[in-house]
Amino acid sequence: MITGSLDVGFTTYKYTVTPKKSITVQKIRDGKVQDIYHYQVGDIAEYDSYNLHYFGTIESIGAKTVTIQPRYSDKKRRLKFDTFAWRNGNQSIDSKFDANSDTMMYI
Numbered sequence: 001m002i003t004g005s006l007d008v009g010f011t012t013y014k015y016t017v018t019p020k021k022s023i024t025v026q027k028i029r030d031g032k033v034q035d036i037y038h039y040q041v042g043d044i045a046e047y048d049s050y051n052l053h054y055f056g057t058i059e060s061i062g063a064k065t066v067t068i069q070p071r072y073s074d075k076k077r078r079l080k081f082d083t084f085a086w087r088n089g090n091q092s093i094d095s096k097f098d099a100n101s102d103t104m105m106y107i
Helices: 081-088 093-104
Strands: 002-008 011-018 022-029 032-040 044-049 053-061 065-070 077-080
Touching: 002 081, 011 081, 022 081, 044 065, 044 077, 044 081, 044 093, 053 093, 065 081, 077 081
Parallel strands: none
Antiparallel strands: 002 011, 011 022, 022 032, 044 053, 053 065, 065 077
């Protein structure tokens, strides 16, 4: 089991990784756990964003990175654990899908 954290000002993301199985991200603000997100191999996760959030399927969880296969590309993306925690510890995937739908109406 691998643990770590990323401090981004008012928010801290703590993650617990079980290689080849799962990663759990806790969003902590003002010393209190606000949200907990649990991801396993095969789940949908965000790998990038600009105006829209970009998603793919988690293909593997290694000792240092999470590998995500984008839906519409053959190029796999590898995110370090702290980057994965920051991108996937903020909102639920459903709310990001909704945000994408709203944004696409204006771009």
